[in-house]
Amino acid sequence: MRASMMLAVAALTTSAAHAQTLTYDQALRDAVANAPGAVAGRAGVSAAQADARAAGSLPDPRVSIGIENYPVSGPPAFSLSRDDMTMGRVGFQQDLPNLAKRHAAQAQARAVIATAEASQATKLREVRLGAGQAWIDLAYAERRLAALDTVLLFLRSLPSAARAAVTTGSVRPGQTLTTDQEIAALDDRRDELMAAVARARAMLARWTGVSAPEIAGDMPAIDLAPARLRDALSLHSDMVLAEAGIQRAQADVDAARAEKRPDWGGRGSLSTP
Numbered sequence: 001m002r003a004s005m006m007l008a009v010a011a012l013t014t015s016a017a018h019a020q021t022l023t024y025d026q027a028l029r030d031a032v033a034n035a036p037g038a039v040a041g042r043a044g045v046s047a048a049q050a051d052a053r054a055a056g057s058l059p060d061p062r063v064s065i066g067i068e069n070y071p072v073s074g075p076p077a078f079s080l081s082r083d084d085m086t087m088g089r090v091g092f093q094q095d096l097p098n099l100a101k102r103h104a105a106q107a108q109a110r111a112v113i114a115t116a117e118a119s120q121a122t123k124l125r126e127v128r129l130g131a132g133q134a135w136i137d138l139a140y141a142e143r144r145l146a147a148l149d150t151v152l153l154f155l156r157s158l159p160s161a162a163r164a165a166v167t168t169g170s171v172r173p174g175q176t177l178t179t180d181q182e183i184a185a186l187d188d189r190r191d192e193l194m195a196a197v198a199r200a201r202a203m204l205a206r207w208t209g210v211s212a213p214e215i216a217g218d219m220p221a222i223d224l225a226p227a228r229l230r231d232a233l234s235l236h237s238d239m240v241l242a243e244a245g246i247q248r249a250q251a252d253v254d255a256a257r258a259e260k261r262p263d264w265g266g267r268g269s270l271s272t273p
Contacts, residue, residue: 023217031131034209041120055109138200
């Protein structure tokens with residue numbers, strides 16, 4: 001217990017030296033701006049968008065260069081001009097995937113983008129939830145600690161008054177021990193609350209990147225109206241991510257079916273003696 005008390009005091013001392021106040025909304029903004037997962041999610045969306053630009057396009061044409069009837073024996077061996085049959089050849093080939101395959105590739109690219117965006121939204125929601133919960137935990141822990149300090153301030157004045165009453169004979173000696181025991185129990189509870197404040201502050205610092213955050217402003221107003229919550233259910237990031245996963249699976253199925261259709265291709269060549 002005393003070890004926890006010492007750690008809490010050290011944390012509070014450090015916080016006082018580098019304190020930075022944060023409102024609830026500021027905590028959410030800082031968390032989104034500083035979270036490593038959020039940065040990685042934005043990069044994933046950008047990568048999916050970049051890959052989608054080439055989806056469904058025709059493959060690059062292939063060029064081939066060669067020599068036909070090149071002699072390797074006899075008098076004209078290793079000569080390009082002594083044998084009339086030796087010719088140079090330049091050719092090209094263009095593959096033409098079937099239209100269903102190209103459309104399926106485009107649908108897959110769109111599904112990948114939708115999945116990346118939904119995954120990013122889910123990560124940002126987790127970041128905001130974590131930061132918001134840490135801010136609220138710290139705010140209530142500090143309020144509980146302040147309320148307990150007020151009670152302790154009042155109780156600490158009682159033992160001297162009780163001892164004076166014992167002297168006059170109006171109070172029995174055992175009653176003063178009861179007050180001392182209550183104060184000792186509340187002191188232990190205060191140690192626990194100081195440790196809870198330190199933990200909540202450390203968690204808020206982890207989410208926001210602020211080394212020693214202090215609570216500022218009012219508690220957030222949370223709308224828990226059932227009708228509004230039901231209306232917003234389809235917009236929940238987890239629901240959007242699940243829907244994106246279904247679309248991606250369907251796009252993969254369509255692509256597999258398109259693979260069974262034949263492709264087309266064209267080629268041409270030019271030979272020179």
